[in-house]
Amino acid sequence: MLTSSDIAREAGVSQTTVSRVLNDDPRVTKETRQRVIDVIDRHGYTPNAIARGLVTSRTSLVGVLISDIMNPFYPELLEAIGSQLAAYGLRMLVADTASQPEEVHARLLVEHRVDGIVFTSALLDSQTVASLAARRFPIVLANRYVDGVECDTVTTDNGGGAKAVAEHLLELGHERIAVVTGNEKSSTSRDRYAGFVAVLEEAGVGLDPTLVRTGDYDYERAHATTVELLELTPPPTAIFCLNDVMAFATLNACRRLRVGVPEEVSVVGFDDIRASSYEAYELTTVRQPLGELARTAVDLLAERVAAPDVPPRSLVFPSRLIRRKTTAPPRRAIRRRTVAQADGRRANG
């Protein structure tokens, strides 16, 4: 099976250029066009056959299922998905499961004869994904997987990212740590939580179960939860929110209660969406390569449409801790260190 990226590599051009050649786009020079066609010829395809299978297929429409367009994570994904689809000459039908259930959206998208569907918000037990995968309808899961379903998936190393957060907080001296989880039926929340807990356990630091709260990846819910956490005696010295939107809510709840960040409580998010670096937040978080993840998901889907029989692929991108201004040693640890230093001085003196 020859994919558009194979053609691009062999012809020494971008994938966009390959798509343009296949779509008879006038922006390609005659020379470049010939180079691409030569590659295709060498493999015994005609451009039209490739174009039919690889790019244009039936309607040139692709469904994209998201769960909440008001969560700025999704616009970032949609921006990258939409422009990569456009490079293939495909167009994006956006369906938000906030308005109708996933299965209704999926059924309607299939009725519209979309060439494929990108799932960005399917839950671990999604019957919709399971049944489309079983029927070999072209789908790709972006930023998640579904238990027991074999299909193309692109994710970030969520467990690894959360481990880096745990190591960072332990290194700073935190021991009383709260976790605000996401949707508990999502692979992202499960993997992030598992990675975080694994490191704490290894270090012999327990996670107080009363400090683990569900935030459902929702701003309002995380805001209310943070207020509850900060009213505990003693409050946690650090709060790990399993996405950035909830971390913004936590930072805003701290403002509401006049709790200093990071002096009184450290806050960490996950995703590194654009606003995380704004001066209003300057959030320590885990960066997902969202653009790359989205573009790769589209590439896999385009290839899947062309070659339904290729075995399912699972790609995992690395994640990376980004330290900004919302994490610092806990006050308690500062005191301890001071006492320890004093003791040390006495011992030395």
Next chain:
Amino acid sequence: MLTSSDIAREAGVSQTTVSRVLNDDPRVTKETRQRVIDVIDRHGYTPNAIARGLVTSRTSLVGVLISDIMNPFYPELLEAIGSQLAAYGLRMLVADTASQPEEVHARLLVEHRVDGIVFTSALLDSQTVASLAARRFPIVLANRYVDGVECDTVTTDNGGGAKAVAEHLLELGHERIAVVTGNEKSSTSRDRYAGFVAVLEEAGVGLDPTLVRTGDYDYERAHATTVELLELTPPPTAIFCLNDVMAFATLNACRRLRVGVPEEVSVVGFDDIRASSYEAYELTTVRQPLGELARTAVDLLAERVAAPDVPPRSLVFPSRLIRRKTTAPPRRAIRRRTVAQADGRRANG
């Protein structure tokens, strides 16, 4: 011409229920269904004819053109547009002019045989809108209009909102006011600027031309512009940004330069998007009824598809100043008032 809202009113049900009846949606009770059909019968239509003309038409796809999905204003619009379209059994093809020019998107949407197009970001001189309107292709402009083009439009009273901002700032005592404008080819930026200037002129307060800067409705650009404004001698005592996203940038630039808001500079936005009320911003701004505006735009489009010959309608929703924590009297005015009070006391004593 019988519209879905006429049917709804006469049958005493919601428009969503009418759409459901026309779409054979099982969620409608037998009784309600009969009531709706009776109304339709009284007017001599058969449900199917209505459904064909009013709701389902050709593909049940509607194109929605936006200009930048990363601007959180658009996800708010899309959420409302998408769910109202879903109530009519229509689906949303989202096209972002950040990835391809408006005319390319529009051509492709028409090729996909969409039933109509919602324009949320067309500029005042849009040839695409002019030519579709001339061909009587069903379109609606949401949150804007295009000069010299007669078609359905739904806007907020942008001039009135900006006037309220000017009155508020004058009342607080501001005289050295900066304006960060939006896209200068958009009706929103033009009307907001004109409304603002009109009130200042009437009050005999001049607008220093060096304090009027274009921000192009863009976060990064507004951030850079604010830094320049704050470095002037003397700096402005108030900055009016023509949308909220730019006001967030201004607030963040103030944080960067450790300029106190509202003590040292007042900041006002426009739109009242969700994050404006977050503790990180608590922005004084002008509320647009975005949900209502979006839903009405979809209603007009659905009616337009059913009745291409109805004369174009222009609806304008009222706007409202929302006072939060980013505006206060300027330091200069505080001093003045203090002197005046002291003088008053002397005069009385």
